[in-house]
Amino acid sequence: MHTIEHGYRALSLLIDINWDRVLFPTAILIALTAGAYMFSLGLL
Numbered sequence: 001m002h003t004i005e006h007g008y009r010a011l012s013l014l015i016d017i018n019w020d021r022v023l024f025p026t027a028i029l030i031a032l033t034a035g036a037y038m039f040s041l042g043l044l
Contacts, residue, residue: 038044
């Protein structure tokens with residue numbers, strides 16, 4: 001149990017430090033996907 005708790009804390013710290021490195025590429029992918037979807041519907 002202690003190992004799981006320690007691993008969770010380490011993962012939480014890693015996410016706290018690098019959240020922007022995940023957030024910005026995710027936002028770009030969502031925007032590209034939404035644009036491609038709208039283009040396929042003929043809205044753009």
